Amino acid sequence: MDPRGARDVLGLVASSFAEFHYGEPSGVSDPLGWPGYPERQHELSAETGLRESVLCGQAVIGDSDCVLISFDFRYFGGSLGSRTGNRLVHAFDEAVRRGLPVVSLVASGGSRMQEGMRALLQMQRIAGAAARLRAAALPHVTVLRNPVAGGAWASVAGSADVLLAVPDATVCFAGSRVRGASEDAEAFTSNGKLAQGQVHRLVELEEVGGALSELLPLLRPTRGDAPEVPRALGHTELPSSGAEAVQRARAAERPRAEAYLADYFDNRFALGGADPGMLCGFGRRGGRSIAYVAQAGTANSPAGFRAAARLVRLADRLRLPILTLVDTPGAAHDAKAERDAIGPAIAELFTAVADAVVPITTLVVGEGGSGGALALTSHTTVWITPDAYFSVIAPESANAILKREPDELGATIDQLRLRPQDLLGLGVVHGIASHAPHDVQ
Known part of the structure; x- marks a missing residue:
């Protein structure tokens, strides 16, 4: 598991970060009246300084402005709840409004059980927001930390255009407690996902900032005319037969x-x-x-x-x-x-x-x-x-x-x-x- 908090990871990647104002109501979110859930939210907020499992804002990575999303696994395992969904949808829509790419640094165990179907429905909302980003011709680059599972993998991360991942991370739809033992353990890892073509590159977390600094400028359109033809590197004369x-x-x-x-x-x-x-x-x-x-x-x-x-x-x-x-x-x-x-x-x-x-x-x-x-x-x-x-x-x-x-x-x-x-x-x-x-x- 990734022990680092959302702000710690932001500091490894971005040179500046300005968090969005989410317009959230005060107090806790408890749509099901789950016993002990409000108290646990207060405890985790005191421990982490967070009110939710994600931070979202505008950042600078290298020379590129972007909307940056950072999950914090310490807060309910980085899970998706109602307010998590609100923040993520807001972030994608702000990216469209500002004409910026989205970078998501994901570490999540999935959807939050204490909010039931209200939590699961966030996957639909996130998919809709990601679709609006695609329609605006803006890219989404995700970084899979450890772990990425369930709803976060099947909505936020898995739908990204470019998927980077830290080596040996758990990346799967069903966690080990749900699926049970498996003979093919690597299939549930970032290394396995790379071999399967579901991940594009493995990058150590400390090197993610450099990788994003290289990638983000290349995703910006410049001239739209046809690329020139590469020069030939071999023979100059044509074959006789x-x-x-x-x-x-x-x-x-x-x-x-x-x-x-x-x-x-x-x-x-x-x-x-x-x-x-x-x-x-x-x-x-x-x-x-x-x-x-x-x-x-x-x-x-x-x-x-x-x-x-x-x-x-x-x-x-x-x-x-x-x-x-x-x-x-x-x-x-x-x-x-x-x-x-x-x-x-x-x-x-x-x-x-x-x-x-x-x-x-x-x-x-x-x-x-x-x-x-x-x-x-x-x-x-x-x-x-x-x-x-x-x-x-x-x-x-x-x-x-x-x-x-x-x-x-x-x-x-x-x-x-x-x-x-x-x-x-x-x-x-x-x-x-x-x-x-x-x-x-």
Whole structure:
């Protein structure tokens, strides 16, 4: 459990904090007439100096103004009561009124039993306030402390756009007293949630302020025009044959997504996920914020495609242009991928890209394998490097479908017309990247 109070945690994160005036009535909140509840409120107030389990106000983190919410686990386990809900709704609505992002530092055991259904109903109210924040194109970043459970996880924290978490924290819907013993203990921790793609990054509490100082400026829209095309980092000359194009794209020494991202951005904030082959995050280039999704050369899983779709939708809502890097031999197609709904996951990404209003620039940097690659591809601005190819299907699979012999593979590759220059001639791509960046405005 996190023993630090709400103000102690605020001091680790923010350089200044001005608490809101909530307009609360004096006295205690006791909607059910719960025996001993008013007296316990008085006791906890004397011990903590608080009248509720959250503090809300306007703060400065790094160079960014925000609305900051800090839970205090010492006050009824940071649980959600009627007044907690009032404060949280007020904070989200103030963020909308002031045009500020919300940062929530959550440590909570869930909904407060002593207030019964009045406490549980706060989840609906919080969801409504969070929806108003989303409609205003303002981000919500949460920090999961220890523990985060029940109503707080399923309303305040779980609905955030970016989820940071302290390592080894308890993060779950049902606490151990409710669910009983479990063989998979890690599933109920922040580490497990990171592996499942439900948390974006683990950060020590003492380092949260620095992480937020990096992230918050990247979530502010700047220019809305299309991102410029990254420069090519590999070969300058075009392949002479389809077989050479495929060989280059599969070469171990070819520059990969990480190299392109490092070369392109001045600084960036990476968001982790369940699929290490789908890199998502936000970056700054030449003073402008750009979201990115980059394939890292592997067969992407359903979790990877869903993470990419979430990032595209978030960037579109925040009015941030998007850069995508395509590099995959194709989507995963094993039994696990089928059980995890690979088809609907790819469809979800196709839909997110199609729905996006912000400009998307795509560069194919390696293998462009079938629908798993096309799902991440812009409808308007698609470029390719001399080290890449794009194909309706993997060449070997095409050869097998056509019932051709292995020695006919080269001919099949040429017939697919998958070289960069072939794709340009077909109108599939709009340009071939050189070693100098291209302005696509």
